[in-house]
Amino acid sequence: MTAAAASTRSDALQGAPVYQLSNVGKTYARNAIKALEGVGITLTQGSFSSVIGSSGCGKSTLLKIMSGLIPPSTGRVVLQGKPVTGPRRDIGMMFQQATLFPWRTTLENIVLPIEIRDGKAAAKAAKTQARALLELVGLKGFEDTYPTELSGGMAQRASICRMLITEPAVLLLDEPFSALDELTRDFMNMELQRICSSRNATAFLVTHSIPEAVILSDVVYVMKPRPGRIAEVVEIDLPRPRTLEMMTTPKFGEIVAHIRGRLDKEAFI
Amino acid sequence: MSNLERIADTAANEGDTVWAEKTGWMDRVPRWVKMLLVFVIFVLLWDLVTRFRFVSPIILPTPVETFLDLIFVGQNLLSGGYMLQALWITLLEVFYGFLLAIAIGFSLGVIVGETAFGEEAIMPYLVAIDTMPKVAFAPLFVAWLGFDIDSKVALAAFIATFPIVVGTAAGLHAADTNSRNLFKTMGASRWQTLVKMKLPMALPQISTGLKIASVGVMAGAITGEFLGGGKGFGELIRVAASQLDTPRVFALILYLSVVGMGLFSFVSWLQRRVVFWQKDRVSAASE
Numbered sequence: 375m376t377a378a379a380a381s382t383r384s385d386a387l388q389g390a391p392v393y394q395l396s397n398v399g400k401t402y403a404r405n406a407i408k409a410l411e412g413v414g415i416t417l418t419q420g421s422f423s424s425v426i427g428s429s430g431c432g433k434s435t436l437l438k439i440m441s442g443l444i445p446p447s448t449g450r451v452v453l454q455g456k457p458v459t460g461p462r463r464d465i466g467m468m469f470q471q472a473t474l475f476p477w478r479t480t481l482e483n484i485v486l487p488i489e490i491r492d493g494k495a496a497a498k499a500a501k502t503q504a505r506a507l508l509e510l511v512g513l514k515g516f517e518d519t520y521p522t523e524l525s526g527g528m529a530q531r532a533s534i535c536r537m538l539i540t541e542p543a544v545l546l547l548d549e550p551f552s553a554l555d556e557l558t559r560d561f562m563n564m565e566l567q568r569i570c571s572s573r574n575a576t577a578f579l580v581t582h583s584i585p586e587a588v589i590l591s592d593v594v595y596v597m598k599p600r601p602g603r604i605a606e607v608v609e610i611d612l613p614r615p616r617t618l619e620m621m622t623t624p625k626f627g628e629i630v631a632h633i634r635g636r637l638d639k640e641a642f643i
Numbered sequence: 644m645s646n647l648e649r650i651a652d653t654a655a656n657e658g659d660t661v662w663a664e665k666t667g668w669m670d671r672v673p674r675w676v677k678m679l680l681v682f683v684i685f686v687l688l689w690d691l692v693t694r695f696r697f698v699s700p701i702i703l704p705t706p707v708e709t710f711l712d713l714i715f716v717g718q719n720l721l722s723g724g725y726m727l728q729a730l731w732i733t734l735l736e737v738f739y740g741f742l743l744a745i746a747i748g749f750s751l752g753v754i755v756g757e758t759a760f761g762e763e764a765i766m767p768y769l770v771a772i773d774t775m776p777k778v779a780f781a782p783l784f785v786a787w788l789g790f791d792i793d794s795k796v797a798l799a800a801f802i803a804t805f806p807i808v809v810g811t812a813a814g815l816h817a818a819d820t821n822s823r824n825l826f827k828t829m830g831a832s833r834w835q836t837l838v839k840m841k842l843p844m845a846l847p848q849i850s851t852g853l854k855i856a857s858v859g860v861m862a863g864a865i866t867g868e869f870l871g872g873g874k875g876f877g878e879l880i881r882v883a884a885s886q887l888d889t890p891r892v893f894a895l896i897l898y899l900s901v902v903g904m905g906l907f908s909f910v911s912w913l914q915r916r917v918v919f920w921q922k923d924r925v926s927a928a929s930e
Contacts, residue, residue, distance in 0.1 A: 441828050461830045473821045476920035477843050490829045490839070522920055 389419035392576045393440070393544045398449035399601075400435050408601035409435040413449070415595060415604070417544060417576050422567075424579040424587035425595040428637065432602020433580050434548075440578065441467050441546050454543050463491055466542030468550045472529035474521035474536075480508070481517040484535045491540070500539060507535040510569060527558045534569060545570070545577040552582065560618055563590055567616060584633050588626060589616050596636050606636050704890040712890040716898060726879065730898070733875040736792050736864040737906065740799025744856055748804040749849075752811020756845075757837060766812070773805045778866050785871040795867030795875065802863035803856035810852020814845025847921050850914035857910045861903045 393416070400410040410432045417423055427433055438444045439451060442461045451458040453465065474483045484504040489497035508514055511531040521529055530550060537545060550566070551559040563586060570577050581587050587594045591610050598605040610629060612620055620626055669677075686706050692698055693705040704712075719726040754761040755769065781798050788794040818841050826836045868877025876899055883891035914921075 443824065443827055461828045463830065465828065467825070467828045469821045469825065471819075471821045473819075473825050475822075475840065475843065486839075487829045490826070490831045490835055520920060 389421060391416050392419050392454060393417040393578070394450070394452045395440070396450045398436075398439060398446045398451060400432075400439060400444075401447045410439075410446070411601040411603045413602070413604055415578075417578055419576055420571075420574045421592045422570060422577045422579070422590055423593045423595065424581055424591040425597055426581055426584060426587045426633065426637070427597030427602075428599060429582075431597040431599040433597060435602065436597075437546055437548055437580055440544075441465055463487070463540045464543040466537035466540065466545045468530075468533055468537045468545070468547045470549045470553050472521070472524075472526070472533040474524070474529055474532055476521050479518045479520055480513065480524070480532050481505070483521065483532060484508070484539055487536060487540050504535060504539055507538055508532075510572065511535055511565070526554050527562055530554065530562060531565070534566070538569075538573070538575075543576065545575050547577060547579040549581055550579075551586075559586075564616075564618060566590065571615065584630050584637075585621055585626075588612075588629050588633070589618075589621055594633060596633055598637075608633060701887050701889065704893060708890040709893045712894040713897060716891070716894045720898065726876075726895075729874055729876045729879050730902070732792060732873065733864055733868065733877065733899075734902065736795040736799055736867070736875060737860055737902075739792075739796045740864055741803060741857065741860045741906075743796065743800035744803035744807055744860060745853070747800065748807025748852070748856070749811055751804070752808045752849075752852075753815065753837075755808060756812035756815030757841070762812075769805065769808060773809075777802050777863075778870075781867055781870040784867070790872045792873065792875075794871045795864050795873060798867040798871075799860045799863030803860040806852040806855035806859065807849070808852075810848045810850075810855075811845060814848030814852075815841050817848060818844050846918045847914075850910070850918060853910050854907060854914070857906045858903065861899070861906065865899070 395413055395415040398410060398413040398415075399408070401408050413432075413436060415423070415425075425433055425436065435444075439446045440458070442458045442465060445459070453462065458465075474480070475486070478486065481501060481504055484507065485497040485500045488500040505514075505517060508517060511534050513528060513531050513535070516524065516528065516532075521532070524532065533550075547566075551562045554562060566577075567590060569575070579587065579590060588610055589612075594608045594610060595604050596606045596608065597603065608629065612626065612629075689703075690706050693700060693703055700708075716726060718724075720730060721727075751765070751769065755766045756762070778798070780801060781794075784794040784797040784801075788797055815837075822840055822844070823836075826840055831839070864875070865877040865880075867873075868875040869881055872878060876895060880892055880895045880899075883889075883895065
């Protein structure tokens with residue numbers, strides 16, 4: 375940790391650890407390429423963390439390991455005290471694309487994870503909960519709308535609901551708003567903050583955008599490539615709730631500049 | 644008045660008359676009138692060719708002759724005559740052939756599209772068979788299944804199966820990485836992934852395969868009748884042609900094409916109903 379790290383730890387970081395990765399490494403057997411080495415990450419209850427790095431720094435490998443899609447080669451991955459050995463219902467995921475299915479209504483899309491895990495009856499019972507989530511994300515009234523009629527931002531709101539319906543212990547966000555235009559993206563980030571804090575969610579964001587990572591996070595992990603490892607952990611001690619206006623403050627600028635400096639040195643060699 | 648102002652001024656004045664209504668007279672004619680026009684020109688040319696004996700009437704009947712025969716065949720069909728029986732036989736062949744092709748084509752398509760073994764080991768043989776002229780198998784089907792409708796059903800199904808296999812297999816590959824990863828993170832089984840995601844996503848391509856198959860199944864049934872006899876509509880055409888009764892041949896072909904169009908329209912209608920979410924995209928692309 376360096377000078378830019380917070381002088382005082384924000385409240386969120388005092389919480390109990392939810393998701394812990396220690397010394398995680400990944401070597402792909404296919405080409406013997408070391409994608410990750412010695413990655414240690416701790417997500418505490420209610421905290422928002424981001425990982426940032428250039429393309430090929432191992433971000434997607436890290437997220438695949440954290441979501442249980444692939445096993446790590448070395449190290450321990452522990453969520454809520456139990457090792458992650460595959461996809462789990464206490465892991466919620468969101469992708470760059472909303473990935474809503476056009477033959478299902480918004481409501482039917484949201485209860486899909488329940489339908490897959492517990493069957494149709496359970497999915498039907500979960501519809502009440504799904505309606506409440508739609509209200510939370512500001513999509514009330516769109517229950518029976520088909521995804522083709524939703525805008526990009528609305529579709530991502532619905533996909534937030536689908537992620538939350540199983541009440542996961544951790545939210546893994548894979549560049550969720552990078553396909554949206556910048557105005558919508560800023561607005562959706564503030565919405566994401568509101569939704570996460572209202573549910574005291576533990577979130578982990580992968581992004582290419584330094585300002586996005588800084589404005590949302592309590593902690594930013596800066597990664598460098600070959601092999602993918604964590605170069606620096608930056609604590610962001612901007613007060614909460616964050617606002618878009620904070621992006622114009624000198625302090626915000628300093629943090630962004632610091633992270634950019636770290637990336638520039640490592641990423642483009 | 645400066646030049647710029649003058650340009651702006653003329654533009655404003657001409658705006659109403661020139662820019663708003665820049666459609667030619669052709670755009671104002673309704674589509675059915677244009678279609679009718681083409682039809683009338685076609686019949687007139689046809690009439691000229693036959694009236695002045697450019698072509699022998701045995702080879703090409705006059706439009707009037709053809710029209711009269713069209714009415715005669717229509718009367719026979721409506722009064723339940725021998726032609727209706729023949730048409731019924733052909734319809735049965737098409738129906739069973741299509742059902743068989745759907746059952747076999749869909750199953751093979753799922754095997755080829757979903758399993759690595761199917762794609763690697765079975766698909767090459769299917770492609771090899773598909774490149775053969777399938778009509779050449781007709782005598783074999785007659786030898787195996789006789790002169791009854793079975794051999795025609797077999798040929799019709801044989802021709803119609805491949806588009807369905809290809810449509811199903813290609814459709815199953817259409818699922819994107821995000822959807823696949825989403826289903827993996829939800830802990831979906833292979834069966835759930837297939838039924839709840841891959842198959843619905845494949846529907847547009849499956850229905851395209853069905854449309855192609857609906858054309859092929861008609862061709863298969865009629866070819867089967869030409870080569871294997873029987874009592875169907877194709878046999879009527881063959882007999883009429885051998886008697887040089889060309890007006891009858893033309894009339895029978897026209898009724899047959901009505902059946903073909905009916906089948907094709909039915910499959911298209913089904914596609915619009917089942918793959919309802921594609922409607923917007925298709926109309927947007929055609930505009």
